[in-house]
Amino acid sequence: MRSPRATPSRVVAACVILARVCAFDIARADGAIDAPGRREMDDYHYVFSADCQPYMTWQARALYDSWRTIGSPGRITRLLSCTEAQYETYAHLDVVPDTVKCPDFVWYAKEKYGDDDGYAAYNLPGGMNHWAQNVGTDRKWVVKLDADMLLLKPLTVEEIPAKRGTAASGEYDYLVGTRNGMAKWFLNEEEERLIAPVGGWEIFDAKDFIALTPYWLEYTAKVRMDRRVWWPYRGTGDEYITERGPRPWISEMYGFVFGCAKAGIRHNVMSSIQLYAGYTPWDTQTEDPYIIHYGLKMTEGEYDWDKHYDEGHLERMTCDTMDAKPFPVVKLPQAPNEGASRDEVRRYIKVKIMYKTVSSINDAVQRYNFERCSGRAEAPQKVVRRSLPETQAPRTVEPRPVVQAPNQLETKTRREIATERQREEQVQAEAERKIRELDDKLYREEQMEKFWNFVTILGLCYVLMRLSNARNRKRDARRRAEKNPFRTVKAS
Numbered sequence: 001m002r003s004p005r006a007t008p009s010r011v012v013a014a015c016v017i018l019a020r021v022c023a024f025d026i027a028r029a030d031g032a033i034d035a036p037g038r039r040e041m042d043d044y045h046y047v048f049s050a051d052c053q054p055y056m057t058w059q060a061r062a063l064y065d066s067w068r069t070i071g072s073p074g075r076i077t078r079l080l081s082c083t084e085a086q087y088e089t090y091a092h093l094d095v096v097p098d099t100v101k102c103p104d105f106v107w108y109a110k111e112k113y114g115d116d117d118g119y120a121a122y123n124l125p126g127g128m129n130h131w132a133q134n135v136g137t138d139r140k141w142v143v144k145l146d147a148d149m150l151l152l153k154p155l156t157v158e159e160i161p162a163k164r165g166t167a168a169s170g171e172y173d174y175l176v177g178t179r180n181g182m183a184k185w186f187l188n189e190e191e192e193r194l195i196a197p198v199g200g201w202e203i204f205d206a207k208d209f210i211a212l213t214p215y216w217l218e219y220t221a222k223v224r225m226d227r228r229v230w231w232p233y234r235g236t237g238d239e240y241i242t243e244r245g246p247r248p249w250i251s252e253m254y255g256f257v258f259g260c261a262k263a264g265i266r267h268n269v270m271s272s273i274q275l276y277a278g279y280t281p282w283d284t285q286t287e288d289p290y291i292i293h294y295g296l297k298m299t300e301g302e303y304d305w306d307k308h309y310d311e312g313h314l315e316r317m318t319c320d321t322m323d324a325k326p327f328p329v330v331k332l333p334q335a336p337n338e339g340a341s342r343d344e345v346r347r348y349i350k351v352k353i354m355y356k357t358v359s360s361i362n363d364a365v366q367r368y369n370f371e372r373c374s375g376r377a378e379a380p381q382k383v384v385r386r387s388l389p390e391t392q393a394p395r396t397v398e399p400r401p402v403v404q405a406p407n408q409l410e411t412k413t414r415r416e417i418a419t420e421r422q423r424e425e426q427v428q429a430e431a432e433r434k435i436r437e438l439d440d441k442l443y444r445e446e447q448m449e450k451f452w453n454f455v456t457i458l459g460l461c462y463v464l465m466r467l468s469n470a471r472n473r474k475r476d477a478r479r480r481a482e483k484n485p486f487r488t489v490k491a492s
Helices: 008-027 054-068 083-087 108-113 120-134 206-225 251-262 342-372 413-482
Strands: 045-049 075-081 099-102 143-144 148-150 166-170 198-205 264-268 273-278 290-293 298-300 303-305
Touching: 045 054, 045 120, 054 075, 054 148, 075 120, 099 120, 108 120, 108 206, 120 206, 120 251, 143 206, 198 206, 198 251, 198 413, 206 251, 206 413, 290 342, 298 342, 303 342
Parallel strands: 045 075, 045 143, 075 099, 166 264, 273 290
Antiparallel strands: 143 198, 148 290, 166 198, 298 303
16 A cells, blocks of 8 residues: 655645644734733732731732732732621721632631641631632732732743743742651652742642642641641741640641642742842842742841731721821931942842831821721821830821811812822823833734744745655656656666
């Protein structure tokens, strides 16, 4: 049986199919149709977990405000985990407009496994799993954040590489259980090779995230309930376990790492995307981080502040409490001169980040209160309460009078408010215009590159077709010569 000939029609058909594939590739971008002006950073869905306590309500608003400040990329969703009784009295669903009400998972292990352990951190994997499996996202990427973070720049896989099967992840080096053999108690050898000491923020392909969340919740419970990792075992890296409180608080972090391994997800570990407020930058990237994480105590001279202090747990997000004393803000030092050393510059950046962190939180709370309490007499002025030495008494902030009717506002105040809003809108419009111009330029360059790839492939197809035709013509000529009865036969 003869093999089929590569006829010109077959070559043409193959080229047509290849051209259609190329044309489809030009029209799509990771499954979504490109359109002029489309922003790559809109492919991201930021999600974070919180509960109904005042402590996490102001954190949620500060994170949401930071997302708005950087241009509102993609979507941001708060996953709120509260009891039914808490939901009945909770008045702050509008703190983040896109809020998903999730069940309370504090007693998840007791309900599922009979383990009498109330663990607030179950709300994180529990809420994420509830959202991923029941709500989901229309975006390609999921960015997981903690509530006590502020965004300074949009996160994008063009600058922070991630792909299907590999998440971009922040480094949590104190998760020593990822490298001391503890993981063998929970994972097989192949899964163990996938783990890394990561946490805090991550960028996932959305399909990977949906596959991860059930394992994340399951393995959080497995680690939390496993007596092998309880006190006096020190192999988890948790320094706060005691005989009275033997279970590692960071069980959820190991549940996340082990859950990623069970889902087959690797990690691109990025150590310089976030900077802890109060830390001195250690490289060029942390001098201009994407994320501020204020989960630790900040100190500078006589100044110190920690989100865990008592004042952080006070209600400050209602009209009755809007005059609560703002958090103390460190004094911002003078910027270093041109001849300053790298260490001096980084010390300045450290304090500047501390200043930005707490002042941004205060501003976010104040703006939210003013938006809700529209009967205030004047627009809120930026309040900065500086930390003072113990020998000095803090300045008392006098409460502003409440005006019963909004139309009693002074004309001058109305004009000032309108001017300020107009100026902010102009700045925002100019920033959006520049972003659109840059996106349009990048879009045109991408499409031109795809076009020339398309032309190159068509050219190769044309050359292949010509070569095939020439070969077929020679073959046909040879066969005609063999069948010619008058051809000359050489004598042997």
